[in-house]
Amino acid sequence: MTIQDRFCPKCGKPLETDGFCPSCRAADTAWAVCDTRVASTHCPSCGATKQVNTWTDTDREQAEIAPDLARSAVHFHPDVKKRAIAVEVRDISPNRSRAYLTITGTLYGLSMEKTCTVELVWHKEQCDRCNRITGSYYEGIVQVRADERNLSPFELEAAAAIATQIEESLIAGGERLSFISDMTENKDGLDITVGSQHIGLMIVQAITAQFGGRYTTHPKLVGEKNGRQLFRITYLVRLPRYQRHDVVKLERVYVEVEQVDSRHMRVFDLSEGRSRSIKEDEILRRIGNARNAQPALVAYIAGGMMGLLDPETGVTKEVQKKPWHTVDVGGNVQVLRDGDTLVVMR
Ligand SMILES: [Zn+2]
Ligand SMILES: [Zn+2]
Structure with a gap:
């Protein structure tokens, strides 16, 4: 018979090791602590949420955010295993919700459970981006122009689409301030007001990659902030004088x-x-431009010539039939007009 010489100093239970028994250790440990209130800040205009001092775009609604926010109020002791938190949220007012938490886990082999109530506070604050947009802050203007002509409707539309696409991809990539705050057509072309120099540069590079032409940058000192000079940059894009499909x-x-x-x-x-x-x-x-060509009926083909029914006057006009014109009598060719001459497109 051996003499049991180790006991829990608190409850007197015999032990294999020194110290308190598991139940007494668990009972004395603050295994899960709840904050009574947690706050979430979101932008009422765009829905972005703020963590510490950083804004992040999110598609999640308040109802989806609430359980995670409530869970963030719980602090576990590092020895707790098999942690789980069940949450039920009730909205009290537009700015307040109450979360009922059931917290479970194991500590020193014992199952633990407790409940707590957490107040969720919903703060509204205008985010950095919306703040800049409403404050008319911007870092650059992209001016899209064409060389000695007006922009075509096609170029206007395509340039605007390119800019919007770049904005979407930069914002999705986390560049919150690479926004477009304004896009205006005017008699000279298209002006795009941008929130960062990076997006300005991306837009002019993409537009010239698509249409050719050149761009120049014109920085202008607009002030100083925290000892740093602030520049606003005008990016001037000149599309080539002639465009694709011009004849x-x-x-x-x-x-x-x-x-x-x-x-x-x-x-x-x-x-x-x-x-x-x-x-x-x-x-x-x-x-003209081949995109604006009109169909003309081929009335006859004879002696290396073809007779085309002028789509505007209805009069038949004779033009040379080139070897590369693959058309039969009764078919149509696309034509542009140069004075009295019909020019056959391919
Ligand atoms: Zn004990
Ligand atoms: Zn916002």
């Missing part, structure tokens, strides 16, 4: 513009039926 007259032939960059122009020669490069100064004038 232009050279000295002897008409060509359709296929591609423009700062130095070269790739065109489709509507006489020879093939692509080639030209210099911009070979162009005499622009007659």
